[in-house]
Amino acid sequence: MNARRSLAERLVLGAPWLWLIVFFLIPFAIVVKISLSEAALAQPPYTPVFDLSDGWEALNRLGDLSLSAYAGLADDWLYAQAYWSSLRLAFISTLFTLAVAYPLAYAMARAPLHLRPILVVLAVAPFWTSFLIRVYAWITILKDEGLLNHTLLSLGLISEPLHIFASDTAVVIGIVYSYLPFMVLPLYNAIARQPPELIEAAADLGASPLAAFWRVTVPLSASGVLAGCLLVFIPAIGEFVIPDLLGGSDTLMIGRTLWVEFFDNRDWPAASAVAVVLLGLLLVPMALYERSQMAEAEA
Amino acid sequence: MSKPSFVRRAALLFGFAFLYAPIALLALYSFNASRLVTVWGGFSTRWYVSLFENEQLIASAWMSLRVAFVSALLATVVGTCAAIALTRFGRFRGRLAFSSMIYAPLVMPEVITGLSLLLLFVALDIPRGFWTVVVAHATLGMCFVAVVVHARLITLDRSLEEAAMDLGATPGRALLSVTLPLAAPSILAGYGLAFILSIDDLVIASFTSGPGSTTLPMRIYSQVRLGVTPEINAISTILIAMVALVLVAGLALGLTGRGRRA
Numbered sequence: 378m379n380a381r382r383s384l385a386e387r388l389v390l391g392a393p394w395l396w397l398i399v400f401f402l403i404p405f406a407i408v409v410k411i412s413l414s415e416a417a418l419a420q421p422p423y424t425p426v427f428d429l430s431d432g433w434e435a436l437n438r439l440g441d442l443s444l445s446a447y448a449g450l451a452d453d454w455l456y457a458q459a460y461w462s463s464l465r466l467a468f469i470s471t472l473f474t475l476a477v478a479y480p481l482a483y484a485m486a487r488a489p490l491h492l493r494p495i496l497v498v499l500a501v502a503p504f505w506t507s508f509l510i511r512v513y514a515w516i517t518i519l520k521d522e523g524l525l526n527h528t529l530l531s532l533g534l535i536s537e538p539l540h541i542f543a544s545d546t547a548v549v550i551g552i553v554y555s556y557l558p559f560m561v562l563p564l565y566n567a568i569a570r571q572p573p574e575l576i577e578a579a580a581d582l583g584a585s586p587l588a589a590f591w592r593v594t595v596p597l598s599a600s601g602v603l604a605g606c607l608l609v610f611i612p613a614i615g616e617f618v619i620p621d622l623l624g625g626s627d628t629l630m631i632g633r634t635l636w637v638e639f640f641d642n643r644d645w646p647a648a649s650a651v652a653v654v655l656l657g658l659l660l661v662p663m664a665l666y667e668r669s670q671m672a673e674a675e676a
Numbered sequence: 677m678s679k680p681s682f683v684r685r686a687a688l689l690f691g692f693a694f695l696y697a698p699i700a701l702l703a704l705y706s707f708n709a710s711r712l713v714t715v716w717g718g719f720s721t722r723w724y725v726s727l728f729e730n731e732q733l734i735a736s737a738w739m740s741l742r743v744a745f746v747s748a749l750l751a752t753v754v755g756t757c758a759a760i761a762l763t764r765f766g767r768f769r770g771r772l773a774f775s776s777m778i779y780a781p782l783v784m785p786e787v788i789t790g791l792s793l794l795l796l797f798v799a800l801d802i803p804r805g806f807w808t809v810v811v812a813h814a815t816l817g818m819c820f821v822a823v824v825v826h827a828r829l830i831t832l833d834r835s836l837e838e839a840a841m842d843l844g845a846t847p848g849r850a851l852l853s854v855t856l857p858l859a860a861p862s863i864l865a866g867y868g869l870a871f872i873l874s875i876d877d878l879v880i881a882s883f884t885s886g887p888g889s890t891t892l893p894m895r896i897y898s899q900v901r902l903g904v905t906p907e908i909n910a911i912s913t914i915l916i917a918m919v920a921l922v923l924v925a926g927l928a929l930g931l932t933g934r935g936r937r938a
Contacts, residue, residue, distance in 0.1 A: 385848045390765060393758035393818065397777040400815040404792030407799050481691030484684035496688070498927060503695050505919050507876040509893050510912040513900055514698040517705065520904075524701060557695060608783060615785020617879055622900060632787045639791060639883075649795070652788045659785075667779050674826060 412649035446650035467613035470552035482564035543625035551619040560605035567601025607666040706909035723910040740892040747813035748870035755821025790883030804886030817870030828862035
């Protein structure tokens with residue numbers, strides 16, 4: 378098949394190539410380019426630099442490239458804090474998601490065979506309903522006068538309403554809830570494909586059920602744990618909707634910072650610089666994720 | 677094997693309760709006569725009635741449906757091509773770069789995808805509107821389609837295709853009349869996934885849409901920012917019910933399909 382390809386084959390390969398290059402690769406190059414421009418009160422709101430349509434002239438204008446957007450990022454302590462707190466909240470949320478997802482995935486994978494497909498659909502179904510709606514649902518639950526406080530107060534468990542809404546805690550709850558299906562599925566796959574004889578063998582060798590779980594099931598599901606954690610951690614860092622709707626005014630997350638720079642401050646070079654630095658932060662986890670996905674797909 | 681089944685049942689119960697309770701509460705309170713979320717004021721469908729009088733909301737729902745329909749179609753065609761290339765073209769040149777670009781958008785933060793596509797449209801001087809949102813959603817959707825269809829294609833028995841070619845079919849013909857029909861359920865699932873991703877998306881649409889192409893999530897988001905209203909619960913419940921219907925239908929189809937094969 379590696380010899381000369383027919384026209385049809387070239388089309389099948391060429392269409393997605395072209396699409397990805399035009400709508401995925403080139404846009405990133407433009408983000409980098411805009412991040413090196415100066416903000417301006419114009420339409421579009423930046424001074425163009427390095428325009429390829431200038432031909433050779435463009436090379437002479439390389440000196441116009443400006444690092445002012447990055448200097449702004451480095452000067453303002455708020456950006457560093459936003460990056461740091463995004464990493465922190467995404468990390469904490471990933472740990473909690475794992476803690477909630479593992480027992481569920483384990484119970485699903487050990488359920489009777491005929492029930493498993495239905496359980497998988499049930500676990501994934503919420504992913505098919507709107508993300509925005511699922512985050513919105515938590516506003517009515519977590520608000521000071523919301524359903525959770527209402528229930529706890531009327532049960533007499535608390536005397537003062539809990540202030541969860543508009544805090545980092547609410548953001549973590551929102552991320553755990555929204556991303557749970559992404560964690561459950563790879564964990565389920567990693568546990569369900571382990572032959573049950575392994576546990577029997579461990580038991581025959583004298584391991585208690587708990588010891589067999591910790592020393593056989595958990596280590597063998599490591600690939601699923603890694604894939605699930607990356608699937609939650611990476612998008613959670615750049616999350617916008619959850620910190621915006623559930624977080625407080627002091628909840629700094631970089632996705633929201635980018636949004637504010639772009640839509641409220643109309644500072645396109647700053648928003649682009651925020652995106653470039655964020656992408657740089659994500660490079661290592663994304664490479665890890667891609668390796669695990671490709672290994673899984675080609676296995 | 678089923679000795680400590682109490683623990684496992686508790687895990688299932690707790691896990692699914694956590695997943696479904698918020699959605700159930702949301703739907704329940706869409707039938708609340710009271711405007712307050714915590715006070716149950718009796719059963720009422722008034723919020724559904726006021727929904728259908730909200731012309732802006734209806735218009736944006738219509739826009740979202742059209743965008744999702746077209747973008748999922750594009751995503752399915754291009755994504756299926758990508759899946760075929762990944763499975764059947766061996767180690768072609770640039771395969772690693774190609775598959776990296778297929779997997780990257782699945783986890784790429786939406787704010788980055790949205791911003792970069794918007795800057796592309798501005799650089800090309802393309803006015804933002806219906807088609808820019810379609811292209812943006814198709815770009816995300818095609819990657820999901822490619823992954824779903826690829827997962828199915830690699831499980832297919834190559835000997836069926838080879839048999840078709842032994843009988844004189846060209847490779848293209850074998851692909852069209854043997855492989856693709858076998859992969860049809862996954863292609864359909866890919867279309868469904870791309871459709872749902874498009875109709876749910878707030879962030880990418882916010883960047884790439886223009887005046888007059890406001891999608892439903894954008895409208896819902898701007899209403900949520902103004903405050904929680906039972907009307908949003910009502911529209912949410914309708915959307916959830918629609919997805920549930922599609923899922924149940926798909927499941928029923930899948931089960932009968934499996935019955936036929938067995």
